[in-house]
Amino acid sequence: MTQRCLIVVPTLSTKQIAKKQVDRNLMKxxxxxxxxxxxxxxxxxSTVSRALRDSYEISAExxxxxxxxxxxxxxxxxxIALSLKxxxxxxxxxxxxxxxxxxxxxxxxxxxxxxxxxxxxxIITQSHESFDREVTDLDFLASRSVDGLIISVSSExxxxxxxxxxxxxxxxxxxxxxxxxDIATHKVTVNNFKAAFEATMHLINGGMRRIACIVNPSHxxxxxxxxxxxxQALADSGIDYSDSLIKYCTKGxxxxxxxxxxxxxxxxxxxxxxxxxxxSDKLTVGAFKTLQSRKIKVPDEIAVxxxxxxxxxxxxxxxLTVIRQPAFQMGEIATQRLISLIESxxxxxxFIKEVLDTELIVRQSxxxxxxxxxxxxx
Amino acid sequence: MTQRCLIVVPTLSTKQIAKKQVDRNLMKxxxxxxxxxxxxxxxxxSTVSRALRDSYEISAExxxxxxxxxxxxxxxxxxIALSLKxxxxxxxxxxxxxxxxxxxxxxxxxxxxxxxxxxxxxIITQSHESFDREVTDLDFLASRSVDGLIISVSSExxxxxxxxxxxxxxxxxxxxxxxxxDIATHKVTVNNFKAAFEATMHLINGGMRRIACIVNPSHxxxxxxxxxxxxQALADSGIDYSDSLIKYCTKGxxxxxxxxxxxxxxxxxxxxxxxxxxxSDKLTVGAFKTLQSRKIKVPDEIAVxxxxxxxxxxxxxxxLTVIRQPAFQMGEIATQRLISLIESxxxxxxFIKEVLDTELIVRQSxxxxxxxxxxxxx
DNA sequence: TTGTACGCGTTATCAC
DNA sequence: GTGATAACGCGTACAA
Numbered sequence: 001m002t003q004r005c006l007i008v009v010p011t012l013s014t015k016q017i018a019k020k021q022v023d024r025n026l027m028k029x030x031x032x033x034x035x036x037x038x039x040x041x042x043x044x045x046s047t048v049s050r051a052l053r054d055s056y057e058i059s060a061e062x063x064x065x066x067x068x069x070x071x072x073x074x075x076x077x078x079x080i081a082l083s084l085k086x087x088x089x090x091x092x093x094x095x096x097x098x099x100x101x102x103x104x105x106x107x108x109x110x111x112x113x114x115x116x117x118x119x120x121x122x123i124i125t126q127s128h129e130s131f132d133r134e135v136t137d138l139d140f141l142a143s144r145s146v147d148g149l150i151i152s153v154s155s156e157x158x159x160x161x162x163x164x165x166x167x168x169x170x171x172x173x174x175x176x177x178x179x180x181x182d183i184a185t186h187k188v189t190v191n192n193f194k195a196a197f198e199a200t201m202h203l204i205n206g207g208m209r210r211i212a213c214i215v216n217p218s219h220x221x222x223x224x225x226x227x228x229x230x231x232q233a234l235a236d237s238g239i240d241y242s243d244s245l246i247k248y249c250t251k252g253x254x255x256x257x258x259x260x261x262x263x264x265x266x267x268x269x270x271x272x273x274x275x276x277x278x279x280s281d282k283l284t285v286g287a288f289k290t291l292q293s294r295k296i297k298v299p300d301e302i303a304v305x306x307x308x309x310x311x312x313x314x315x316x317x318x319x320l321t322v323i324r325q326p327a328f329q330m331g332e333i334a335t336q337r338l339i340s341l342i343e344s345x346x347x348x349x350x351f352i353k354e355v356l357d358t359e360l361i362v363r364q365s366x367x368x369x370x371x372x373x374x375x376x377x378x
Numbered sequence: 379m380t381q382r383c384l385i386v387v388p389t390l391s392t393k394q395i396a397k398k399q400v401d402r403n404l405m406k407x408x409x410x411x412x413x414x415x416x417x418x419x420x421x422x423x424s425t426v427s428r429a430l431r432d433s434y435e436i437s438a439e440x441x442x443x444x445x446x447x448x449x450x451x452x453x454x455x456x457x458i459a460l461s462l463k464x465x466x467x468x469x470x471x472x473x474x475x476x477x478x479x480x481x482x483x484x485x486x487x488x489x490x491x492x493x494x495x496x497x498x499x500x501i502i503t504q505s506h507e508s509f510d511r512e513v514t515d516l517d518f519l520a521s522r523s524v525d526g527l528i529i530s531v532s533s534e535x536x537x538x539x540x541x542x543x544x545x546x547x548x549x550x551x552x553x554x555x556x557x558x559x560d561i562a563t564h565k566v567t568v569n570n571f572k573a574a575f576e577a578t579m580h581l582i583n584g585g586m587r588r589i590a591c592i593v594n595p596s597h598x599x600x601x602x603x604x605x606x607x608x609x610q611a612l613a614d615s616g617i618d619y620s621d622s623l624i625k626y627c628t629k630g631x632x633x634x635x636x637x638x639x640x641x642x643x644x645x646x647x648x649x650x651x652x653x654x655x656x657x658s659d660k661l662t663v664g665a666f667k668t669l670q671s672r673k674i675k676v677p678d679e680i681a682v683x684x685x686x687x688x689x690x691x692x693x694x695x696x697x698l699t700v701i702r703q704p705a706f707q708m709g710e711i712a713t714q715r716l717i718s719l720i721e722s723x724x725x726x727x728x729f730i731k732e733v734l735d736t737e738l739i740v741r742q743s744x745x746x747x748x749x750x751x752x753x754x755x756x
Numbered sequence: 757t758t759g760t761a762c763g764c765g766t767t768a769t770c771a772c
Numbered sequence: 773g774t775g776a777t778a779a780c781g782c783g784t785a786c787a788a
Contacts (some may be wrong), residue, residue: 033765044775049767076521081765083458084780100483126722143454315670342652372611411781421761427783459781718758
């Protein structure tokens, strides 16, 4: 009986192989499995598996045979099967508003570089500044069994319950850039207060007092911190704060129209502001673009300063004064923290909020021809 | 005996639940499975499975019970298990050289928009213009059971065997931008010949004759086609072609240094070229950057034209004349083709090479102050 | 109408 | 030193 079975096996094997052949003709990609090797060599799958993992209990001879065969058949372990078994996918999910944004594409490069060296796969999704899309992305990534998540929320996100939900269930999450204090986890951000304070002081030192801001929605952490820095600089300089100088962009300037409206409203003010401060990459560039198209002279008629990580700002005319964030490094740190979270055996309870410094790069756009110029820091 | 077993089951169940509790405390993310629902309700997993899929054979009552329980327990199907079973992951892999490049980030947006609406996940990898990295990425994505691949090869890629290997094994692949004629599959590209021809003609019509090119390695499809267009324009205008005016950048200008060297070599030529034509996004911007830092007046001393999809080129000083590619649309088309390939029951044998038109946007950088200006089509 | 058994690819455990 | 078996989560053919 046992012998008969041994005869039956090759028959099945042939069938199997025939099936794969047909599938190949049907253009279906079928990977070589450990089973194929086992059949080819007349071994059991467990032996093959152990040989491949270089287990001590397998004879050198068998190992050699298996390895040779695996090489010949181009065997690649199926990570899907491994994920199912090990309950981990060695992949991390990323949610950002938009990758076509210098800050985020640089951050993703940082994320990827660390993930890559640690053997993790990166799955990137974009919220396009939509809360609903962010929720979908999150559900999608979590259900796809990513081992952890790196998130910078959308401009619409006020409520963090969707993130808390997964975090509470034990999914490792690191927040960066646009963060939330209520979620007990690692966070990576920059000193937004200081960055905005310095930028505003730079303008004030240049003789400007009516400084307008184009900003993201007020509920975002970065908006709050940056506005606070701006206000502090005004207060320290004895300048009254005015709500009318703050223009909010619901969608974070993801479509230029919103920024254009904001800039136009600012230009219609009487008296006009002497400077525009863009509180994020898209907003800065969008504001500059609008001014150029309206042929407003920068910095003569109105100065421009703002957050931006674009490589091209120094080549603009006038060259743009920017606050540059260490985006790549932020991505690196966030990923290191996330992986340590993923790989730690026990739940961690002390979380680090990493606050990095920004760099104020003073160029032409923020310096009035006749104004006193005095660089503040950096 | 059977009865005893029935008693044993709840015991195991309790154990199971206890285990999950512990795991949760250990911060390990454990998803709710169909099994949990089955246990909770005293049903079999298959009944639950069928109820969830709204099978006709399940009573309305049971369905309601199951659905309610699934909702309460926050059940989400495990796509890893599904992938293993269905041998498809509903995800597509993308390989590009760099996402922090306007052309590619726009293309990825196009890819993502189509994939998203069709229920596909997008996994993005970057080759960083390295052939080895591209091979690793490819292996990685293929082994991770992506259902298909969208690829623009690295600047180092001369040999396409690594791609052919998977393609021959039946993995659906669509090539875009930097393509290869030897692989029988769908391709999406632009009319590079025409684009380069028009750009060169534009310069020639502006009175320039010594037109230098900064280009990617000569083995890339886009390089060949663009150089051919350039040469044709020269030939049509009775201008001799000279090798000395063509500067190759092995790494596609991914690091600025390479482009800087190339530009400096061109500037050292005697006589100097009257114009520089950047044959890809990074090269164009890199060349412009180098000229600015060397304080060479553009276009007076040397004109600049080139491929670029950056949003900021119109704001540069001088504003940059560019050839703009329909990147988003290219991504969309590539993805549609790929998904149709993935979902077609039978192997397709007629492949489409989609060739889209580019747009020449004439701005200041390519127009000599005293030159005759004549726009050559859009 | 519901339950049982199997298979997807892999590895750990136990048996020989 | 090697093989058989169970398990991961799910869907489904088959059995009841």
